[in-house]
Amino acid sequence: MNKQLMYDRLKLHFGYDSFRPGQEPIIERLLHGRSVLGLLATGGGKSVTYQLPAMLLSGLTVVVSPLISLMVDQVQQLRARKKIPATYLNSMQDPTESREILKGLSEGAYKLLYISPEKLQQTYVQQVLKRARVSLIAIDEAHCISQWGHDFRTDYLRLPEVVKQLGAPPVLAVTATATASVREEICNLFSIKKEDIVLQSLNRANIAYDLVEVGEETDRRSYVFDQIDCLQGPGIVYCSTRQAVDVLAASYQLEGKKRVHGYHGGMNSMERMLIQSQFLAGELDVIIATNAFGMGIDKPDIRYVIHYQMPASLEAYAQEIGRIGRDGKPGYALLLFSWDDLQIHQHMLEKEYPTQVQVQKYEQLCNTGVPLTNEALAMMDISEEMGALLAFYTERVLGLNEAAAAGESYPKAHIIWQETEKRKSFKQKKLAEMVSYVRGENCLRASINAYFKEKDHQFDLYCCKNCGLTMDAYFQTNDHTFAKNEQIKWNLRQALDTLLPNK
Structure with a gap:
């Protein structure tokens, strides 16, 4: 790919003469067909790392985004200010609007599609995207993929299978906050090589x-x-x-x-x-x-x-x-x-994760064959989010799809409960680390940066309360x-x- 063309398109669509730190090496790798994990500090310009390649690659770029308001805002900006043909698909659209967008995708009317991870699970949507020839899949807020990330979402963990269904195009996973264990899990899920991890400083000196x-x-x-x-x-x-x-x-x-x-x-x-x-x-x-x-x-x-x-x-x-x-x-x-x-936070944790009795009731409902609707879950005091978590551990951790296909009964509820308890204990550990931070006497900047294995502690005006x-x-x-x-x-x-x- 001609590097001058990258800079010409950067100026044309975004009005910039140069890239921010980390953007150029990410984009170059993507244009050479490599999957990349990009860790850029909040405000570091993550969106350019997939919006610019979208205009340089021949097919469609699919951006997995967790928030509807974020999709709408980004697409409006792309259409109005940057003249980039973009659209979005999410659960809030009526069937007529969704059909029109899917038709436009099939006809090549768009270069960028923002989509929720839930919508991307739908078979018909995947069939349309196959015909549209996806050149790149960008996963925004990629820490949501990892079950050990602070904002884990079960639909994100199904994305590796979707990538395969769409022909295994290159993947860009971008986030601002990911510990070493979260980075490792993301790379394993999407076969990202160590040399294709682009890390920028977390420290915000201002x-x-x-x-x-x-x-x-x-x-x-x-x-x-x-x-x-x-x-x-x-x-x-x-x-x-x-x-x-x-x-x-x-x-x-x-x-x-x-x-x-x-x-x-x-x-x-x-x-x-x-x-x-x-x-x-x-x-x-x-x-x-x-x-x-x-x-x-x-x-x-x-x-x-x-x-x-x-x-x-x-x-x-x-x-x-x-x-x-x-x-x-x-x-x-x-x-x-x-x-x-x-x-x-302790109270919220208790409400977020199921008791052993709730898991037993969930298992019984699964065995009856009754559809797991939100109403059915609510009868057992199981929230929609808790139900999604139980479904994840039922399917992915215990392999219940295979067990069901073999005509076997579901595994014992206490095994599922133990898995959810591991997740709960993990979040309790995160909370304890937060308490240690607020009770510490060392430099606040150095403490939080050390947590992410960050060595840069520079500051512009003032550092923190403990430093003056x-x-x-x-x-x-x-x-x-x-x-x-x-x-x-x-x-x-x-x-x-x-x-x-x-x-």
Whole structure:
């Protein structure tokens, strides 16, 4: 492939004269027909690594994406700004719209297709894609593939079989956060060679890390409201639960000075898309959200991320703060924590994974031949997500498809339960690592980077609370009085942290 052609298309479609770190070696490998694992820091330009090859390869590029709002946003941008023929397929479209898109794919009307992993499982969709000649399959947020990733999704693990069904085209797996074990599993699943792993530095030198232990809920809420009023925006406030989002957003809307809205998975898709569009357009100053918000958000001027509660893992934390300052300007990451946060996550873990009794009921239902509908699962207090997890371990780990074909009964429920308990224990370990991070006394930047085996600890303005941090650079310049008072409170808190022993 002519390298000059790569640069010409980069300028034509994206307006850039040069590639960001990691982009060029990924694209060159793909154009030579090799599968690649690309680890680029959040905001590192992952989308270009498959959008540009889509315009240089002869066939169709299929992008597996986990979020409908992300698909819609990316396709709209590609059509409007970059003049790239792109479309998407997901479960929210009506049959007529889906048929029109599939017809267009068969006729070669598109170069890029964004699709959910669930939709890609459908036999008819795979048949259409075979006829369309797929040249590349890109898997965004590839850590979702690994059952040892922090955001594992069962439909992602079925993707290797889909790749085979589509003629085994090259695969690009891209993510911002993956530990060594997650990287190894992804490479094994898609036969990616060691020399085709492209790693870029996780460290975001322009972000300063802060950590504050809080007490009563009213104090925590008041502190966050002060920060939202004071800090330069735009910003994101992450909460661990939907209820916390609703309460915090409604309370701030009554008391605060800025344009704020809540966002979580319990809202309908149209409402979520509207809120996201308003934030991207600058019509909202702050989003208060669960981790359902932010994946793939193309907003370079986010100045801060506040974690209202401690996240469940360092991977999730790194991914969420990575949305700060993609324009390279100073950004601020504030993490609040209390021991109540640990209880929240422990409770959520108990709800996420089945009890032994639930697994037994699931096994009995499987043996009766009754369709495993959401309604049938709900009768056993099994959520849709828990049902998907049980189906995964039933099919993949225990090989029940073969057992059923041989006319045998399903294996004992306790074996399935043991497998789900392994996954639960893994997530408890991740939570314990998060607790160790917030209780540590070392450099916050070095600690989180060491977790990912990252050696780069450089910073632009300030490093972190433990290394020394002042807030003046992050305050709004038009509110000097408030900023001055906040700096006084900040200095007092720093002094108290020095005088008082650690808890």
